[in-house]
Amino acid sequence: MLQPPRIRHRVLDSSPGLEVIEIASPAEHETHADPEMSLPTGTLRPGRVFETQTFCRHEVESAHWEPSRSEQFVARDLGISGATGGLAHAWVLRRADPATWPGVATATPVGKMVFDFVLAGSVTLKSDDRGAHSLGTGDSFVVPAGQSYQLVDCDDALELLEVTLPSS
Numbered sequence: 001m002l003q004p005p006r007i008r009h010r011v012l013d014s015s016p017g018l019e020v021i022e023i024a025s026p027a028e029h030e031t032h033a034d035p036e037m038s039l040p041t042g043t044l045r046p047g048r049v050f051e052t053q054t055f056c057r058h059e060v061e062s063a064h065w066e067p068s069r070s071e072q073f074v075a076r077d078l079g080i081s082g083a084t085g086g087l088a089h090a091w092v093l094r095r096a097d098p099a100t101w102p103g104v105a106t107a108t109p110v111g112k113m114v115f116d117f118v119l120a121g122s123v124t125l126k127s128d129d130r131g132a133h134s135l136g137t138g139d140s141f142v143v144p145a146g147q148s149y150q151l152v153d154c155d156d157a158l159e160l161l162e163v164t165l166p167s168s
Contacts, residue, residue: 065094119161
């Protein structure tokens with residue numbers, strides 16, 4: 001789910017084991033708890049625009065896999081690019097074909113940064129200046145603009161949540 005900036009909200013329901021990953025861009029506002037706030041409002045307006053952004057909700061059951069920016073992976077688009085007017089992109093990645101996996105996926109961030117969160121499986125992140133790091137479910141990493149990296153030793157169950165911020 002994408003929540004546009006500077007609006008009041010409350011988590012109304014969640015599943016056991018739910019993990020919230022919050023990435024703010026631009027990060028120009030603070031988040032505070034307000035136990036006195038009464039939500040939800042009585043009016044449902046899913047298409048409402050907040051500072052050029054809209055709400056976005058991704059439902060796995062109706063999603064499909066497509067080619068990604070890396071031929072080694074397929075992607076399930078989360079709809080963030082459309083909801084943010086291109087300010088951010090987000091998708092879930094998995095290996096395109098485990099049977100023909102070349103063993104290494106090399107990438108360079110195409111914008112300001114890449115954030116990856118390991119949803120399932122394991123992988124080793126390698127970079128020239130940081131060495132190699134084994135990652136498993138629940139781990140994450142950020143790669144700044146222009147920094148090349150490799151993903152190696154990807155197991156068959158690997159799924160990554162990837163968020164990228166394109167150049168301004």
